[in-house]
Amino acid sequence: MEKTNRKGEVLFSRYSRGEAIQKAISANREDVLFELRESKLKGRGGAGFPTASKWTMVAAANSPQKYIICNADEGEPGTFKDRVLLLEYPELVFDGMVIAGYVLGATKGIVYLRGEYEYMLKSLEDYLAEMKKDNLLGKDILGKKGFEFEIEIRLGSGAYVCGEETALIESLEGNRGEARNRPPYPVNTGFMGYPTVVNNVETLASVPHIVTKGGGWFAKHGTDKSTGSKLFSVSGDCEKSGVYELPWGTKISELLELVGAKNTKAVQVGGASGTCIPKSQFERTLAYEDAATGGSIMIFDESRDMLHVLKNFMEFFVEESCGQCTPCRIGNTKLLEGVEMIEKGEFTFGYINQLKDLGKTMQIASKCGLGQSSPNSFISILENFRDEIFSGRSCSNNGKGGKHGK
């Protein structure tokens, strides 16, 4: 993959390896936590939990062992920012983990790398070996007596649900990747029962910048409630797909212009589990308080058949549902059947409305984020594109999409 010169005000700003570790270990843990709190950094995986709260809970826990886990199980359709961070900016991710180790009092960090990214493993392990040589890992890091930290990389094996933090921990422990009941949360009972912080790759990559440049500096970017910047993985119908760093609060229309998207009909914000936004709402902003996303932006132009898009998403969820809870296992299957009925033109509006209600039940009753969010696209696409979908056009072209000849 070509490395490009990336521009950005926060994450892609200048940083050299070890800089933030040096600064962090010469300060108190409390000072680092204070900066993190000031930055108002929220989890970048999509859920948006305040990072400082997670860290504070684990830092305060009295336990013989604690863990920091980097969630690199980037499986959400349309997301590839972590791929770019790990390949081009490993120093940010790993330094972030070392700082977490220092603040939390953890001696071990684990990167859970999705199986699909196994091709990165060699370069990441080489990078860790270099860090060890430079005394950024190992014992007495940078001369700080008693500060010990190791990073291990573990691979996933092709299960989307393992991006959910408790499923990820189950997988690391050698079990099926099935989500746990919460509470207890991983900050209390995590990996091997010890207090554990699970952070997204991008969250950890933000930490070194916050440490070197200050929480106030970080919070100046973005909006009040969504501070800092975000990496957006842009794909679909546009001229310049790729990863963009933009401040939170950027309008969808601004982003579309930046990436050279023309005749855009719909933007799927937040991946298959996100919502589909129609043209009339392109003035909405990308932020936790408006259109929230873990970074996935998929663009569909006028030639695309939205029912075909929806079917692709529902097939995805039927395959990836882990099957342990009924709302998700059966619910997704029923939603997919509904899409197929519409495709064939063999549906009643009454039944489709029932399925939308089922979707709302799944959002409440499913055990983990997968089933809670999988009906989002079903509901939003059928609501926002009902004219197109129910006008019969999608039946006439056999449910296949558009000018690209499918």
Added chain:
Amino acid sequence: MLVLERNSMTEEIEHLVEKYGKDRSSLMPILQDIQRKHKYISDFAQQEIARVLDIHPVEVYSVISFYAFLNTKPKGRNIVRLCQTITCDMHGKDEVAKAIERELGIKFGNTTKDNKFTLEYANCLGMCDQGPAMIINERVFYKLTPEKAVEILNGIK
């Protein structure tokens, strides 16, 4: 399985357990290593792993059956996984799939007679900006066209 093969599998598993530790949390790395080398995890291997880790064989089977990249039935020497998720789909996944199927003479989900390739679909590979994409064993290929995909397959031993 021949006795010799069994012995060598046992030896391999014992070696892996030594490397990763005799602990339940070593199960995934052990399974992944066996999968990578043999392209499947045989009944015998499952039993041996269970014996050495001191867990029930059903536990091992249950973990294997959960993960898309682990399997209990033999597969080809090279596993081709073509991304089927939406953006790769929009950028011509179907044409690439058809070209590969024509060239190898098998449909997705099957293995070639010479045991060289197994064709599978995978969900989002994280290459959405450069689709269509596929992974062969551990290597990723992107911006595929039907012709390029076939060329890549022909270049594999």
